[in-house]
Amino acid sequence: MSLVHAYGFVSPTSPCRPLEIDRREPGPKDVLFDISYCGVCHSDIHTARSEWGPSTYPLVVGHEITGLVRQVGSEVTKVKPGDRVGVGCMVDSCGECDYCRQGLEQFCDKGVFTYNQIGYDGNLTQGGYSQAITVQERFVFRIPEVIPLDECAPLLCAGITTYSPLKRWVQPGMKVAVVGLGGLGHVGTQIAAAMGAEVSVISHTRSKEADGLAFGAQHYYATTEKGTFEHLAGRFDMILSTVSSTADYTNYINSLNKTGVIVNVGMPATPVEVYVRALSPRRTLQGSLIGGCAETQEMLDFCAEHKVRPRIEKISGDQITEAFDSVVGSKVRYRYVIDADTLGER
Ligand code: NAP
Ligand code: ZN
Numbered sequence: 001m002s003l004v005h006a007y008g009f010v011s012p013t014s015p016c017r018p019l020e021i022d023r024r025e026p027g028p029k030d031v032l033f034d035i036s037y038c039g040v041c042h043s044d045i046h047t048a049r050s051e052w053g054p055s056t057y058p059l060v061v062g063h064e065i066t067g068l069v070r071q072v073g074s075e076v077t078k079v080k081p082g083d084r085v086g087v088g089c090m091v092d093s094c095g096e097c098d099y100c101r102q103g104l105e106q107f108c109d110k111g112v113f114t115y116n117q118i119g120y121d122g123n124l125t126q127g128g129y130s131q132a133i134t135v136q137e138r139f140v141f142r143i144p145e146v147i148p149l150d151e152c153a154p155l156l157c158a159g160i161t162t163y164s165p166l167k168r169w170v171q172p173g174m175k176v177a178v179v180g181l182g183g184l185g186h187v188g189t190q191i192a193a194a195m196g197a198e199v200s201v202i203s204h205t206r207s208k209e210a211d212g213l214a215f216g217a218q219h220y221y222a223t224t225e226k227g228t229f230e231h232l233a234g235r236f237d238m239i240l241s242t243v244s245s246t247a248d249y250t251n252y253i254n255s256l257n258k259t260g261v262i263v264n265v266g267m268p269a270t271p272v273e274v275y276v277r278a279l280s281p282r283r284t285l286q287g288s289l290i291g292g293c294a295e296t297q298e299m300l301d302f303c304a305e306h307k308v309r310p311r312i313e314k315i316s317g318d319q320i321t322e323a324f325d326s327v328v329g330s331k332v333r334y335r336y337v338i339d340a341d342t343l344g345e346r
Contacts (some may be wrong), residue, residue, distance in 0.1 A: 005130065009168040023132050030134050031079060032070050036341075038065050038127070038130075041157050042183065044061035045328060046326075059116055059124075062130070065086060065156060066150070069140075070132065079137070090111055090114060090139050102170070104291040105139075115127035131346065154310035155308075162240060164288055167295075170331050172196030173197070173209075175235060176199050177240070179241040180242040181212055183310075185242045190215050192216070201217045201219070204224050205222050237257060242266050247266075249274045264288075311333065312334075315337070315338055317343045320338065323336045
């Protein structure tokens with residue numbers, strides 16, 4: 001065990017404050033790495049505030065983690081000390097079930113998420129708002145040289161969460177809409193454009209229009225403007241919804257063509273009403289949850305090749321509390337990334 005500096009929460013309403021947490025010594029298949037950066041995902045906020053049900057405190061969140069390998073276990077072959085690596089939303093899984101065998105580790109019944117879960121060592125997992133982490137080698141990814149560690153961090157969750165459904169559905173030339181231009185949405189817009197789609201951004205205001213077009217969208221719509229949904233009726237082959245709050249899903253479903261698919265990745269804390277009749281003629285409403293290990297590495301390589309880069313704003317540990325409010329208020333442009341050097345003396 002080694003003690004590391006972190007920032008975390010002691011209750012759903014507490015500010016994010018300095019804590020010390022234990023990290024296990026690496027077992028034979030483990031990688032211990034020094035964290036350089038960690039992105040601030042909206043899921044961190046939902047969890048820190050117990051919006052999805054009671055979380056366990058003290059709690060350190062963060063699952064968009066990049067850094068440099070310090071030490072590896074005797075059986076590790078994937079990386080060596082000094083390598084640039086990243087970890088996303090998971091740190092372990094059984095490796096044997098049908099889902100794990102298919103590369104869908106995110107659905108493993110024994111899968112361990114990066115924070116707020118009991119890991120295979122019996123301890124509560126604590127996330128990346130900290131200076132080091134020990135992770136099963138399968139959940140450690142190689143970061144391509146061309147992507148800086150700070151800009152790379154958001155790809156470990158926002159990148160894979162949008163890449164996976166886009167890869168499942170997008171063909172070049174398809175009309176794709178990304179709903180919500182936040183952390184996920186601004187990466188998803190770039191990925192969909194890189195896949196050859198004709199991309200539209202649907203935001204609730206015009207305030208991000210220039211950015212949406214710069215990220216590769218050809219069209220931009222604001223839902224608070226009168227007539228937007230009438231104008232969009234029947235238009236899209238695919239819609240990717242990243243909205244973190246409740247939205248009128250029936251309007252989005254009606255913006256699909258008759259065989260279109262809407263994939264929802266946003267996870268609002270409260271139920272959403274859907275007028276299911278809008279799904280007839282033959283529209284599909286689908287969920288999606290991050291992506292598997294092989295797909296995450298594939299996404300990183302894709303982003304390196306196609307110059308997909310999150311737009312980040314670096315913050316220090318003592319700015320996290322304020323940053324959460326700014327994300328909830330849709331003010332972030334477009335992902336806060338915590339510099340782990342600011343969390344305490346190394
Ligand atoms: P984010 O940066 O806050 O972006 C969410 C966007 O949703 C905002 O930028 C805003 O876009 C839109 N929005 C927020 N409130 C709204 C409202 N009241 N009405 C309409 N639009 C609203 O959050 P994120 O980090 O991208 O995460 C988005 C959601 O995905 C969260 O719920 C998160 O938990 C979830 N998530 C899911 C997965 C998964 O695997 N399925 C993975 C990661 C995150 P505009 O300002 O452009 O309208
Ligand atoms: Zn996330």
